[in-house]
Amino acid sequence: MARLHDVVFDCAHPASVARFWAAALDDYAVAPYDEAELARLRSLGIDSAEDDPTVLVEPASGGPRLWFQLVPEGKRGKNRVHLDLVAVDPEAEIRRLSALGATVRARYEDHVLLADPEDNEFCLVRD
Missing domain, CATH: 3.10.180.10 (2,3-Dihydroxybiphenyl 1,2-Dioxygenase, domain 1)
Incomplete structure (x- = not known):
């Protein structure tokens, strides 16, 4: 039987929408960026987490994760x-x-x- 794992939002600017939802929901936070993740982004030509094309918001305990992904088309x-x-x-x-x-x-x-x-x-x- 399948379980709900993630809810994915298509976005023009994932970082700002992720911050909104992390602040809006109780016990959710933007996943921290460690040096390995920042290095991965730099290897893709992305200079900061603010321009990350996929941003994860995680619950402190239980519940689905929220992913915010960059898409070219508007809503x-x-x-x-x-x-x-x-x-x-x-x-x-x-x-x-x-x-x-x-x-x-x-x-x-x-x-x-x-x-x-x-x-x-x-x-x-x-x-």
């Missing part, structure tokens, strides 16, 4: 898959996520539709 249309987040105080969380770069798209009776800095949609519901 077109509505996401076919999205994340649902929960919060005890949705309004406070909306303010926090907005300060990180999210935008509110729509408000519904039972959830709020938001978008991350690259327009990937996600929902927020009360826990």
Whole structure:
């Protein structure tokens, strides 16, 4: 039986979207860059982690990893898959996520539709 391992986001700038999601989610962080990884990037002609075409965000314990990968094409249309987040105080969380770069798209009776800095949609519901 298959298990969920990663959720992958196509991005124009993986590092900035990865930082958004690492800050947005409890107990997630951008995977650290050790000297071997920085050397690998340099061997590909990439001078800094900021320009890394694939950035990993890992959970502290359990849950899927989030990968952010560079793609040449822009986003077109509505996401076919999205994340649902929960919060005890949705309004406070909306303010926090907005300060990180999210935008509110729509408000519904039972959830709020938001978008991350690259327009990937996600929902927020009360826990």
